[in-house]
Amino acid sequence: MKRRFVRVLTATWLATAAATPAMAQDAAASTGLEDIVVTAQKREESLQDTPISIVALTAKDLETKGVSGLTDLRSQVPNLQLTPHPNSANTTQVFMRGVGLSDDQITQDAGVAVYMDGVYVARSQGLALEVADLERVEVLRGPQGTLYGRNATGGAINFITRKPELGELGFKGQLSIGNYDMRRIKAAVNVPLGDRVAVGLSYANIQQDGFIANPGTGVKRWGDKDRQAMRADVLWEATDTLQLAMPMTAPK
Structure with missing residues (x-):
């Protein structure tokens, strides 16, 4: 009886060990790790x-x-x-x-x-x-x-x-608010011009009041933020194997 129990336990362990790699492979395949x-x-x-x-x-x-x-x-x-x-x-x-x-x-x-x-x-x-x-x-x-x-x-x-994308018209915007009168506005648009040219435009505006009062003149508070940035990208697909991209930025 004891020998039979040992044989049954050994067979169960071998079957479990054989099934574990297959289950791991199936789990990895179903997960589908992203290729970055x-x-x-x-x-x-x-x-x-x-x-x-x-x-x-x-x-x-x-x-x-x-x-x-x-x-x-x-x-x-x-x-x-x-x-x-x-x-x-x-x-x-x-x-x-x-x-x-x-x-x-x-x-x-x-x-x-x-x-x-x-x-x-x-x-x-x-x-x-x-x-x-x-x-x-x-x-x-x-x-x-x-x-x-x-x-x-x-x-x-x-x-x-992000580079412009051919053949796709898209828009993305973001608005954030916070303490000390913080406002953050970001927007980006992708405009295709024909089959081989696309233009990408983006804009950012960040403003926030400082947290230390300035008794002098000029700046309202120390730590004030007032930033603006604009960017334009042009993508031209000259041939099927050659692409030319030209960025233009204007931070402030």
Whole structure:
């Protein structure tokens, strides 16, 4: 009786072990993990195949987590510290794994490189920016000198804006209100012009009263925000294998 019980228990365990991988495969297939495409190495490739310590936030992630600028990343990326400079609210101190720049001198480069659509933002002044229509944000941690030059000893942050889409007319808007009379308005529109040309327009307006009264003249309060930004992108598909994009920005 005892031997029969052992044989039955062994057969049950073997059947369970054989069925577990199949169930795991079915679960993985039904889950359908999203393939995130990044350009951290100057070419499009899957995030899973990129041999870099990287955090990539897609357009859906940015919308869900309310990320619209550099300072919004402080709670989304490990090992990344973002703090406003004591002398200027528009200057952001960026530290990656303890590497960064604590000074606000305009003659010094930061230890973490910030890029906007592949263009290097060389100084920390004005880094408290917001972008109306982002497609993806990539944060590369650790030295990136091979790909991004000597000013990326701590890491690199890439902002990739949304490009116009051919053949699709679309509009997206966002309105936010908060304390200290905060108003944030963002809008973006995609307009196709024929089969091979599309134009993307975006606008952002951020206003907020400061929380410290200014007894002097000029500024109402210290810490007031009054920012506007406009952007226009033109996409031309010259051939089936060649696309030309031209961005135009006007921050204020």
